[in-house]
Amino acid sequence: MAGCTGTSLEEHAPTGDSADALGLTPQIVNGVTPEQALQVGGESVAFTELVEQVSGVDVCVCFQCGKCASGCPVSYAGDYTPTQLIHAVQLGLRDQVLRSKTIWLCSSCQICTTRCPQDVDVAGVINAVRIIAQRAQVSPSVSSVPTFFRKSVSNIALFGRMYELGLMADFKVSSRRFSEDLGLGSRMLRKGKFSLLPSFRGSRAARRIIRRSRAIERTS
Amino acid sequence: MHSATAREYERSLLAVARVVGLELAEVENWHCCGSGAAHSVSRLLGTALPLDNLVSTRRMGLDEVVVPCPSCFSRFKSALHEVENEPELRTQVEEIVEGDYRAEILHPLQVFSRPSMLAAIANARKQTFADLKVVCYYGCLLTRPPKVARFDDVEYPQSMDDVLRAAGVQTLDWSCKTACCGASLTVTRKDIVVKLCHDIFQAAKDVGADAIAVACPLCQLNLDTREEEVEHEYEESYQLPILYFTQLIAMAFGLSPGDVMLRKHFVVPDLKLAEVTAGA
Structure with a gap:
């Protein structure tokens, strides 16, 4: 899969008077084409290709119809709609994508992926962008979300099966949210919704999988 | 479902299964499938964790897994879908999990909505x-x-x-x-x-x-x-x-x-x- 921004706009733009009349010729403002303003080039193409490689999704077929944005339950809370995010990936706007709130607010409900007429796995792209952002250690705009993911994986590595009470305590400490939902937590305890003690069954097998998976990723 | 959070789901599911004649066994030594969290940290890990549980299932001589949690259900099904469609991912996963992982993933609703089960449910009403x-x-x-x-x-x-x-x-x-x-x-x-x-x-x-x-x-x-x-x-x-x-x-x-x-x-x-x- 090639990046979407590998060729220049001029190559594809209609030429001649008719194109000018239609306003299709790239406008040069202050000596800069829109393409230069976007800084489309080697790095941006590399970012588009990296997202495609990690997600296994061809983002270039998206034509911004907006169905994903209209169905997205969290687009009201994000900075970019899923449509805008995919467009930004196509344009290789690495920083805008990796620093966006939207990538962390996605609930992975799969409405975008389901309704895409071009069969773009939008949720899969967002997930890949999350992975890339974490690997590149980009400071996340909604830091609690990746913290929760990491703490969940540590919890699985330790206990094999999720130990929710331990996960909540670990998450609260590392995200410094000691007071939020304390009342809810204690009510859940009283209602018997938390196991007090962890089980360690399955923990050796889970650790083996985590260790091997990390080893492969280090070498690939 | 090991956790206390959904014990009432587990208990009622097992009770219903017993009445309609659906025999269920717990996967031996299962571990967490990683849910969305592991998958958002590493696609390889998020795929290998569920498939390792399927290897354990196959070792028990079984090839149908009833998964009551839709988040797990989705992760198992996605993992199978991803290795089927992405050869590179499949190669890596198969270096991690040891054994056959092919199995049918079913949510309890899929089982209970079969015509024979609907009849069994209607007959068992009290x-x-x-x-x-x-x-x-x-x-x-x-x-x-x-x-x-x-x-x-x-x-x-x-x-x-x-x-x-x-x-x-x-x-x-x-x-x-x-x-x-x-x-x-x-x-x-x-x-x-x-x-x-x-x-x-x-x-x-x-x-x-x-x-x-x-x-x-x-x-x-x-x-x-x-x-x-x-x-x-x-x-x-x-x-x-x-x-x-x-x-x-x-x-x-x-x-x-x-x-x-x-x-x-x-x-x-x-x-x-x-x-x-x-x-x-």
Whole structure:
């Protein structure tokens, strides 16, 4: 899969008077084409290709119809709609994508992926962008979300099966949210919704999988 | 389901399975599938964790896995779909998991909505719920994305309605069957979960529902534990119990509200419901 921004706009733009009349010729403002303003080039193409490689999704077929944005339950809370995010990936706007709130607010409900007429796995792209952002250690705009993911994986590595009470305590400490939902937590305890003690069954097998998976990723 | 959070789902599911003659065995030495969290850290890990559990299943001589949690259901199905379609990922996964992982993944709704099971459920009815109108909330991942889930109608599923109607429960049409409750954002951004749950409660109330039936532990947890905050935030009264579909069927089979642990919920069904289920 090639990046979407590998060729220049001029190559594809209609030429001649008719194109000018239609306003299709790239406008040069202050000596800069829109393409230069976007800084489309080697790095941006590399970012588009990296997202495609990690997600296994061809983002270039998206034509911004907006169905994903209209169905997205969290687009009201994000900075970019899923449509805008995919467009930004196509344009290789690495920083805008990796620093966006939207990538962390996605609930992975799969409405975008389901309704895409071009069969773009939008949720899969967002997930890949999350992975890339974490690997590149980009400071996340909604830091609690990746913290929760990491703490969940540590919890699985330790206990094999999720130990929710331990996960909540670990998450609260590392995200410094000691007071939020304390009342809810204690009510859940009283209602018997938390196991007090962890089980360690399955923990050796889970650790083996985590260790091997990390080893492969280090070498690939 | 090992955790205490959804013990009432486990208990009622096993009770229903016993009555309709569905034999279930627990996967030996299973571990967490990683859910969305592991997958958002590493696709390889998020694929290898569930498939390793399928290797354990195959070692028991079994090749069908009933997965009651839709988040797990989706992760298992996605993992199988991804290794089938991505040769490079498959090669890496097969370096990690040792053995055959091919198995059929089924949600309990898929099993119970088979014609033979619907008949078995109808035959086993001992109690009816007079005056109880329920909306079925399927959530996100049971049907989405359809090429992975391959289950029911993607936008307007019917299987839970069919199963509950067979058990004598009146179910209503409504517009939020496959809406999103916000899932694990309840830990990190509860304001979003409160907003999304409000939309679901309002849609249920608009059609005159007395309760919401669910097939997902996280949907149950979000709707049930955030309901009071939603009522406070939006100055509305809903008082809608959030019941596992298996709790309703088990009670139709004659189990008591105590047997299916209704008191574990934050919004405990009111007297009307308790009376009907106990006395009808």
